[in-house]
Amino acid sequence: MSTRVEKYSNTIKPETAANVSNASQAKTAQRVTALHAFYDDPDQMQRWASKVKGYVLDHLAELLIQFETNCIKNGIVVHWAEDAKEANDVILGLCKQGAGTTIVKAKSMATEEIHLNKHLEQNGFQPIETDLGEFVVQIDDDVPTHIVTPIIHKNRGEISKSFLRENLGPETTVPEELAAQARAHLRSKFRGAKIGISGVNFGIADTGRIVLVENEGNSRLSTTAVDLHIAVMGIEKLLPTEQDLATFLPLLAGSATGQRITTYTHFITGPKQVDQTDGPSEVHIVLLDNGRSKIMAGDYRDILKCIRCGACLNVCPVYRQVGGHGYAHVYSGPLGAVLAPGLEGVKAYGDLAKASSLCGACEEVCPVKIPIPRMLLQLRDETFRAGANTDHIPWRVFAMGATKPFIWKSGLMMVPMAPLVPHPLAAAWKSSRDLPKNEQASFRKWWSKKVGA
């Protein structure tokens, strides 16, 4: 039986597949150009970044405590959430203490992971996604298909149709006009909102500051033009010092969008001070575990080095065919194929590890050198041992033949018979390929003759 990704690939609309494929190819090309323009040896920078994140994981407990201590000094209120429910409850409680029911949200995968919007909506709030891509996802009642570019699967025409349906403006395929329509709508929301929710790109342990990167300015409004700012951060997203940003800001921007640095970089130190007129009067940070501690203890620990750049999605030949929807999880592509089963178990998501040709392009582009192919193999092993394997190839029979040379050699002679055997795997092979001509162990015959002579 195939994985959910394979099944989805049979149903995806050609137009959607083309949108994903074209955009991810362009992103991959931009990344290569950008990183080679910044660094003589991008690979060396990636290896260094991997070491820094390795240090973070090795010292996670103490860095978290240092981060918390410094946040408190800065006036940021720190909350710890063991799982999605705890995080959602804390955030809902804070929102109830804030003013109004409109919440402006900056892009955050952590809040997608805990399905925060649904929880807030069920409790009478109106969370509004203000990142352009996330906004389109929200009005279309869709889910993001990419961690950086949530609407990689949509083209301008489709977006315009959605805007027309929502009475945002006339139909157009000019990007600036579409952006202006969304901007006008979202500005009106920003004016009224008193509560803002964001993610965190980097939490800085030695200063207790929250660093956010973005290109649209919506994160700035969501975090500074409100009275209450709530940031949600996975516990692994720490950097030891602000100096580390010299490595990570260009590496993230270059890997994600091919930029030297993002248009905006925010350093949030805390609520407004008594002598300041602008800024929120309260800043909270929710530190989210939600399965990360469990991952820390196992074979997939290095996936927690991830800085969510999306380069592995863009370069992945499987992701390029299906986009994020095919993975049926917030995290998709090679990252998702490890993180989804890591967070939620192999019984639920172990099949994602099979949706890979193990080509290794993901590890090659990863800014923190996460050995994703190695982890996909380990996940396959774990999934198999958990009895959750979806394809049932009789490897025991294969192993028996491959450990006994006389069976192996007679097997080689029988290969020409294979097309006559009605086997599901043969049918799958022949669905798009011809079988090669069998040479009946021609090398062995040649070798025997050579050695004999």
Next chain:
Amino acid sequence: MLTCLCDAFYGNVGIATVKVLEHLGCKVNFNEKQTCCGQPPFNAGDWKQAREVANYAKSILFDNGQTVVTPSASCAAMTREGYHLLFPDQEPPHAFELSEFIVNELGITKWVTTKAYNKKIAFHRACHGRGIGLTNEAENLIASIPGVELVPIRNAEQCCGFGGAFCVVEPHLSGEIGRAKVETLLENQPDEIVSGDMGCLMHLGGMLHKDGNKIPIRHYAEILAETI
């Protein structure tokens, strides 16, 4: 190490490999008891059976101190990275991919020959070379042969979609990835498609031939052997 695909389908590649190594002054031995490196069950997640096969391969190929060379980055990577995962407490053996052995071990970076090979070649870099740190060793050898023209390939980093059992367990994904690869390989009208792994070539060739395109698909070892 012959590899099971060369054993079953592509004996010529094995013969070419032996000829190339002998031409370079190596004494080549082939243990007729060899079968498979164990990669198919390993990649499928059945590590118990993979260990059976790997243990057998180790006893046949690696226990006598000889240098092991194979015309497949995939099988070489299996013995190094794969065996390390299967047997974490043991030092993994070290099989060399053919071009890796020629270029990095023997220090031969150009194929010295007076014979010309007047072909436009689309060279597909097999992905599993990544796993053992290979880049363009084989490509450079082929490019150094008089008459060879390597055509540029768009999205060269993209996989062909073979992926072992992936191609039959996930046939639609594999086929779509393969079709995209075939399109980019053919873009600059090559005379031949050349690679270093028969897995990729069996998949690509199978697709091309099914579509009625008879363009030759070749392992680079065959071209090296023909230009000795």
